[in-house]
Amino acid sequence: MQQIYNLFEGFSDDSRVWLYNASRPISPTEAAFIQENLEHFASQWKAHSTPLKAKACMLNEFTIAFVVDQSDASASGCSVDSSVRFVKELGKELEVDFFNRMQVVVENQAGQRALHPYRKLVELQGYAYYNPLVDTLKGLKEEWLVKG
Numbered sequence: 001m002q003q004i005y006n007l008f009e010g011f012s013d014d015s016r017v018w019l020y021n022a023s024r025p026i027s028p029t030e031a032a033f034i035q036e037n038l039e040h041f042a043s044q045w046k047a048h049s050t051p052l053k054a055k056a057c058m059l060n061e062f063t064i065a066f067v068v069d070q071s072d073a074s075a076s077g078c079s080v081d082s083s084v085r086f087v088k089e090l091g092k093e094l095e096v097d098f099f100n101r102m103q104v105v106v107e108n109q110a111g112q113r114a115l116h117p118y119r120k121l122v123e124l125q126g127y128a129y130y131n132p133l134v135d136t137l138k139g140l141k142e143e144w145l146v147k148g
Helices: 028-044 077-094 118-123 137-143
Strands: 016-021 053-058 063-069 103-107 113-117 128-130
Touching (some): 016 077, 016 103, 016 137, 028 077, 063 077, 063 137, 103 118, 113 118
Antiparallel strands (some): 016 063, 103 113, 103 128
């Protein structure tokens, strides 16, 4: 996967972010399929008939991100709902749950990632975790990976 800093070049740090973690690692073949569909969705994404400055991509083998730069047009409730429906359809097609908020992606010192129950996060020593609650691009850049 690509570096976050390069992925959203030209987007304001105040851009809105939505993250979805998969219930299992996404294979490279699935990731290519997801990425193609994410790019298509983002290029067509609108709020009340106004195109959004948006990007959607896989950040790692678990995480999908949607980013909207709201400098020109903000994502509306309907446009956010359309992205949720889109992610649900992807999940259904790939048999992956992107809406289980009880698991968090953790990373060991060797850089290997896995899912871990959120409630047991404090038990991990020497692991970093990916904060699924960031909601701005600045937060994604600075607070997404939390060192353990």
